[in-house]
């Protein structure tokens with residue numbers, strides 16, 4: 001899956017650039033991201049959802065190059081921290097196209113969001129409404145969305161399901177909190193309620209849960225009009241669009257999603273006598289995930305009693321997703337052909353725990369040996385952004401491939417970087 005191409009003699013390329021060359025030039029482990037592929041996905045969304053606002057969810061992957069690509073593609077960005085906001089703003093990303101999220105925004109973050117002039121702040125709890133209202137300078141109004149719990153469960157893993165009642169995001173319709181939040185926002189002269197928001201979960205590959213969410217959200221939008229006489233011009237359906245991780249898998253079909261959501265929205269709004277609100281969607285993984293790969297070098301091959309372990313020079317610090325969610329991955333040998341036949345191995349990292357597994361029962365050539373380079377596909381989302389420095393391992397660089405070949409966009413973290421915050425005795 002993703003933007004890697006495999007040749008007959010073991011050559012593997014991303015956007016025409018050899019991964020062997022990238023490994024030699026930038027070292028391993030390295031994240032590689034295909035700029036054209038990222039940008040193609042932005043355009044695919046715009047074509048599938050004409051008139052909608054497409055807000056890239058920065059939590060999936062953000063660096064300054066990525067923020068610049070999003071600006072060039074005229075995307076919006078969804079941020080959920082002061083750090084993401086700062087990176088987006090550092091490349092001149094327009095504040096009015098930034099949506100600020102968070103279930104526990106700190107006073108510092110709320111202040112930064114208001115001062116930067118972000119387009120929308122998504123209210124996620126009752127306490128932050130008056131806090132936010134008080135921060136807005138006189139003469140200005142801050143646009144706000146209220147995040148509600150649609151009670152639609154979807155997502156690839158319990159940790160990735162955020163649309164149901166039993167989790168910490170959004171305001172419950174059932175308890176009355178969502179209605180209370182709407183009333184309180186409407187009561188604040190410095191806030192302007194532009195719509196409702198929901199986010200069902202992540203790695204959702206079928207459109208049906210979103211159609212259900214449209215029904216719930218249009219109903220809530222209609223109730224706001226009934227209770228307050230206010231027509232909400234926007235509806236934000238969040239992100240969560242799934243991608244393929246393994247060969248033969250498929251992600252959410254964006255064109256089909258666009259058609260079905262458009263139809264559902266029109267039907268539901270007609271039934272409730274509402275004008276169709278402007279749709280906002282927040283795909284993260286579906287924009288950057290398939291466009292990225294990770295390169296590792298094999299350090300050891302250990303034939304254990306029950307299985308073979310192929311240990312590489314990275315691990316759960318650059319990819320915690322298998323250990324967190326049991327996420328599956330495809331790995332392939334890079335740079336040489338092998339006719340040794342494949343056998344399933346566990347690809348493990350170099351961290352000091354047995355949970356440091358990157359891929360289970362991954363088919364690799366039987367003659368895989370130390371020094372080989374392997375590539376893991378579809379690592380452009382929630383890899384760099386979730387990387388840690390566990391065991392004081394520096395985080396890998398990000399190499400962008402595009403028109404002019406390969407270039408470094410985030411450099412490798414070294415011991416100097418790791419010690420920079422450590423003030424010593």
Ligand code: LLP
Pocket residue numbers: 057059060078101160199201202203238239240241282283284285286321381382386
């Ligand atoms: N909007 C909101 C409000 C979100 O919370 C998220 C993701 C998104 C949009 C984008 O979701 P996406 O389209 O990327 O699925 N660390 C997990 C994913 C957590 C997603 C959290 N929220 C993983 O590695 O799979």
